[in-house]
Amino acid sequence: MIDILTEYNVLGAFVETLKYTVLAAIGSLVIGTLVAVMRVSPIGVLRGLGTFYVTTIRNTPLTLLMVLSILGLAFIVGLQLSEDFNANTFRWAVVMLSVYHAAFVAEALRSGVNTVPTGQAEAARSIGLTFGQSLREVILPQAFRGAIAPLGSTLIALTKNTTVAQVIGGSEAAGLLSTIVENEGSSYGAFLIIALGFVILTLPTGIAFTHLSERLAVRR
Amino acid sequence: MSIDPESMSDSVIDPHLMVRYVPAMGEPLVVMSKVNKHFGDLHVLRDIDLEVGRGEVVILIGPSGSGKSTLCRTINRLETFESGSISIDGKPLPEEGKELAQLRADVGMVFQSFNLFAHKTILENVTLGPIKVRRQSKAEADKRARELLERVGVQAQASKYPAQLSGGQQQRVAIARSLAMSPKVMLFDEPTSALDPEMINEVLDVMVELARSGMTMIVVTHEMGFARKAANRVVFMSDGQIVEQAPPQEFFTTPKTDRAKDFLSKILTH
Ligand SMILES: Nc1ncnc2c1ncn2[C@@H]1O[C@H](COP(=O)(O)OP(=O)(O)O)[C@@H](O)[C@H]1O
Ligand SMILES: [Mg+2]
Numbered sequence: 001m002i003d004i005l006t007e008y009n010v011l012g013a014f015v016e017t018l019k020y021t022v023l024a025a026i027g028s029l030v031i032g033t034l035v036a037v038m039r040v041s042p043i044g045v046l047r048g049l050g051t052f053y054v055t056t057i058r059n060t061p062l063t064l065l066m067v068l069s070i071l072g073l074a075f076i077v078g079l080q081l082s083e084d085f086n087a088n089t090f091r092w093a094v095v096m097l098s099v100y101h102a103a104f105v106a107e108a109l110r111s112g113v114n115t116v117p118t119g120q121a122e123a124a125r126s127i128g129l130t131f132g133q134s135l136r137e138v139i140l141p142q143a144f145r146g147a148i149a150p151l152g153s154t155l156i157a158l159t160k161n162t163t164v165a166q167v168i169g170g171s172e173a174a175g176l177l178s179t180i181v182e183n184e185g186s187s188y189g190a191f192l193i194i195a196l197g198f199v200i201l202t203l204p205t206g207i208a209f210t211h212l213s214e215r216l217a218v219r220r
Numbered sequence: 221m222s223i224d225p226e227s228m229s230d231s232v233i234d235p236h237l238m239v240r241y242v243p244a245m246g247e248p249l250v251v252m253s254k255v256n257k258h259f260g261d262l263h264v265l266r267d268i269d270l271e272v273g274r275g276e277v278v279i280l281i282g283p284s285g286s287g288k289s290t291l292c293r294t295i296n297r298l299e300t301f302e303s304g305s306i307s308i309d310g311k312p313l314p315e316e317g318k319e320l321a322q323l324r325a326d327v328g329m330v331f332q333s334f335n336l337f338a339h340k341t342i343l344e345n346v347t348l349g350p351i352k353v354r355r356q357s358k359a360e361a362d363k364r365a366r367e368l369l370e371r372v373g374v375q376a377q378a379s380k381y382p383a384q385l386s387g388g389q390q391q392r393v394a395i396a397r398s399l400a401m402s403p404k405v406m407l408f409d410e411p412t413s414a415l416d417p418e419m420i421n422e423v424l425d426v427m428v429e430l431a432r433s434g435m436t437m438i439v440v441t442h443e444m445g446f447a448r449k450a451a452n453r454v455v456f457m458s459d460g461q462i463v464e465q466a467p468p469q470e471f472f473t474t475p476k477t478d479r480a481k482d483f484l485s486k487i488l489t490h
Contacts, residue, residue, distance in 0.1 A: 119335035122298055123394075127349035127401055128325025130318060137348060142339050218338045219383035 004180060004190055013176035014197050020094060020162040020172055021201070025155055027098025032105025036143075037135060039106065040113055050106070057103040062164045065096045070168040086171070093165035097158065104154040112147025113139060117220070145216045152209025156202045173197055248273045249405055249436050250295060255304035257290060264290045265301065266460040272405070272438060277431045279447045279468070280440045282457035283483055288440040291457070292407045295438070296327040309404055325353045328398030328406035332413050334390040336382035336397070342369065343378040346397045354401065361400070368396040372426050388419030392426055405436040412443060442487055444472060456480045 004010065038050030057065075069092040073079045081091035116139055124134035144151075163174035173194050180190045250272040257265040264287045272278050280288045293299040295306060297313055297320060306313045308327065314320045336345050346365035350356040356364075369375045372392035374385070382390055391411055398406055408427070412420045424446045431437055431450035441447070447454055447468045454471040456464045458479045464471070475481045 117335075119331060119333055120337065123329075123331065123335035123337065123397075125321070126296055126298065126324055126327070126329035127397065128321050128323075128353040129349070130321045133321075133352050137352065138337055138339075145339065219381060220338050 004184075004187075004193060008176060008180055010173075010176065010193060010197070013171065013173045014201070016170075016175075017159070017162050017172040017197075017201065020090075020097060020165060020170070021155075021159045023094045024097035024101060024158055024162070027094060028101035028105050028154075028158065031098055031102035032109060033140075035102060035106035036109035036113070037140075039110055040135075040139075042131065054103045054106055057100060058107075060100075062096070062100050062161055063167055065100055066093065066164055066168050069093075069096045086169075089165075089169050093162075093168060093170045097162060097165070101154055101158045101161070104157070105151065108147045108150035108154055109140075109143055111150055112143035112145070115146030115218075116142045142218050145213075145218050148209055148213035148216060152205060152213070155209070156205050159202050159205065160198060249276075250306070250308055250438070252291075252295070252306045253304055255291075255294060255301050255306060257294060257299065257301040259290075264460050265294065268304070268460075268462060270455065270462065272436060275434045275436055276453065277435075277437045277439065277451045279451045279454045280438065280457060281442060281447075281454055281483075282463075286457045287460040288457055289409050292329075292409050292438060292440055295405075295407055296324050296329055298329075321353070325349065325401050326404045328401060328403035330391070330394050330398055330406065330408045330411045332410040334382070334387070334394045334414070336390055336393055338382055341379050341381055342374065342385070342393050345382070345393060346400050349397065349401045365396070365400055368399050369393070371399075371429075372396045373422070386419060387415045388422045391415065391419075391423045395423075395426055395430070399430075405438065406430070408437065408439040408441065410440050410442075412441065444468075444487075448472070456483070458483070 035050050035053050038046040039054070041047055041050075070089065074081070074088060074092055080088050081095070082088040120138055120142065121134055124138040125131075129137060162170075162172055165172055166174040166178060169175070177190055177194045180187075184190070248271040250270070252268050252270040255265050255268040256263070268291060270278075270291075280291065282288055290299055294301045295308075308323060311323070314323055336342075337348065340348065343362065343365055346368060347358070347361040350361040350364065351358060354361075366375060366378065369378055372395055374389050374392050374396070377385055377389060377393070382393070385393065395411075411427070412423050415423065420443070424443060427437070427439070427446065428450045439446070439451070451468045453465055454468050455462055456471065456475075456477075456479075464475065464477045464480045466476075471480070472484065475484055
């Protein structure tokens with residue numbers, strides 16, 4: 001086990017995992033918020049599009065999305081996100097992780113919106129706020145607070161799902177694991193180290209989000 | 221303040237208020253004509269005709285389910301309606317969008333369940349509209365908000381959150397929040413029904429003061445003390461229709477229709 005730690009850049013691989021996680025978390029939060037807004041908008045077409053996004057993306061395996069990005073979009077359609085091979089892989093993986101987890105963020109936010117009593121929106125409209133202002137000033141801030149727990153679960157799932165980037169050659173923790181297995185044969189040690197690494201990454205996330213959801217809960 | 225029943229017919233203004241307020245010339249402030257609304261098969265508003273003059277205080281009264289809340293809510297279009305028209309200060313209600321938001325800013329609304337913004341402080345609750353809708357500076361909005369909070373007697377709570385206040389205090393903040401928009405008319409939908417009995421008067425006192433200051437008000441309430449003290453007219457609704465209207469004294473002592481008599485006998489014996 002010690003050999004693995006000295007001979008391979010385990011820390012570096014987890015730093016890579018962390019980079020995927022942070023960037024895709026931001027990406028999925030942005031896309032997911034947009035989709036959630038579409039799903040609660042008064043415009044039927046937008047609502048339909050939002051629902052379509054969530055159902056299709058949620059029901060498509062992430063692996064498939066990954067492969068689609070590299071095979072379909074990058075090579076066949078020629079949509080390269082970078083000249084550099086590794087950077088292109090990295091960026092596509094981040095995009096697909098974002099797109100995929102955005103569906104879950106949208107659902108988490110929608111459950112958060114459902115924790116906001118209708119009276120809040122009515123009061124917002126009755127003082128003359130437009131639909132957009134009501135969302136920004138009243139509904140979304142409360143929805144985010146009501147959605148902290150499910151958003152935390154999504155972030156933990158995202159952290160673990162970064163391993164899927166490996167199928168297109170991402171050099172994160174799971175990529176390193178397959179390299180080690182290739183070179184050394186399978187060993188419990190390698191699996192344990194990588195698994196432990198993920199626990200170290202996700203455990204604090206879980207604790208932090210539980211704490212946050214209690215601290216920021218909207219008192220009614 | 222004396223209410224002369226003779227002057228109360230139709231949309232004539234309380235003479236006492238005319239001293240300080242420009243009397244309505246021509247159009248009354250709120251005009252509903254032939255308004256109809258359904259919830260599915262239920263005909264909740266039937267050919268509603270109602271005019272409310274500037275500075276007038278109108279009480280909406282009637283059995284539960286008769287459409288009082290719905291009537292109030294159509295006035296600022298929290299509810300849509302199918303036919304008829306509503307205009308405020310001579311302007312017909314816009315269908316939606318920015319114009320509707322603008323109109324709503326001119327129509328204050330106080331809800332039974334207060335509906336203060338739960339994630340904002342009391343001060344922020346009052347300044348949100350002025351800053352976002354009226355484009356006031358934060359300093360200007362803060363100053364006016366503190367004046368209004370003082371007027372309704374909750375200035376000491378400015379930095380607390382709604383859940384930390386009693387129901388009576390929350391409702392007074394809700395009134396201040398509406399007032400901060402300098403509305404032309406204020407709608408109250410059973411503002412004291414969710415309150416513990418000992419808090420009802422602190423809210424009614426604020427409303428009486430508001431009525432005396434000349435605010436145009438449409439109030440759904442069964443508080444007869446308030447009606448007697450502050451109202452110019454009582455409008456009695458039943459089954460989605462306006463059945464009878466009269467000055468408070470007259471309505472409570474000599475109701476004309478059987479439905480009003482029946483209703484009053486029920487609430488008076490309780
Ligand atoms: N959103 C709604 N959907 C369906 N029916 C409703 C809705 N709101 C109110 N109603 C019905 O419309 C009728 C009038 O309701 P409302 O205006 O709240 O009466 P009131 O305020 O006089 O008690 C009631 O029968 C009520 O059940
Ligand atoms: Mg009601």
